[in-house]
Amino acid sequence: EVQLLESGGGFVQPGGSLRLSCAASGFTFSDYAMSWVRQAPGKGLEWVSGISGNGGSIYYADSVKGRFTISRDKSRKTLFLQMNSLRDDDTAVYYCAKDTGVMVATIGNDWGQGTQVIVSS
């Protein structure tokens, strides 16, 4: 059974940093692309970033480019999102999502339960 468990969310002031983690199990981690998707309070889903199975292809939404960095650790079967220069509008539930294949194509064949990030002064 595929399991994705996010952690690292919390409360941070504007301009601060957080590092989200997503521990994966139940599948061969390097065989699948992964993404982060977020949902701000009262808003819809927003794709944030994606990374291919071998980490060689990385993509970002314009809203986070230059501030967020996605990475993955094959040995730890863990996906990361380093978030710097956080802004109020980064407040959201952040979901980790597993793709259908090794390249980022279909976001979210499987999803974690999400981790809450609150950016506020």
Place this chain on the structure above:
Amino acid sequence: QSALTQPASVSGSPGQSITISCTGTSSDVGNYNLVSWYQHHPGKAPKLIVYEGTKRPSGVSNRFSGSKSGNTASLTISGLQAEDEADYYCCSYASTRTWVFGGGTKLTVL
């Protein structure tokens, strides 16, 4: 990177069929066969119900079906059931090497 356009809400009675539209542009929906649909019950993880425009993941009911015409993708739910009441989102790959979601549609089963 504009969001895809979905109706804010749709409704139907049990047993009926409903269709949710998802309108994009020739830079996303119209140019790629990478449209997916998700069911999201608030407070729970989203669930993939259609991918690559028309395909259903294993275990997803055949009451859910996807289609596309030009720059508009559609999700049809037939034989509406109470448990179908949820938010539905479309998503497409875009030529800017990004993925864009629709604004979401709230389905109410009357």
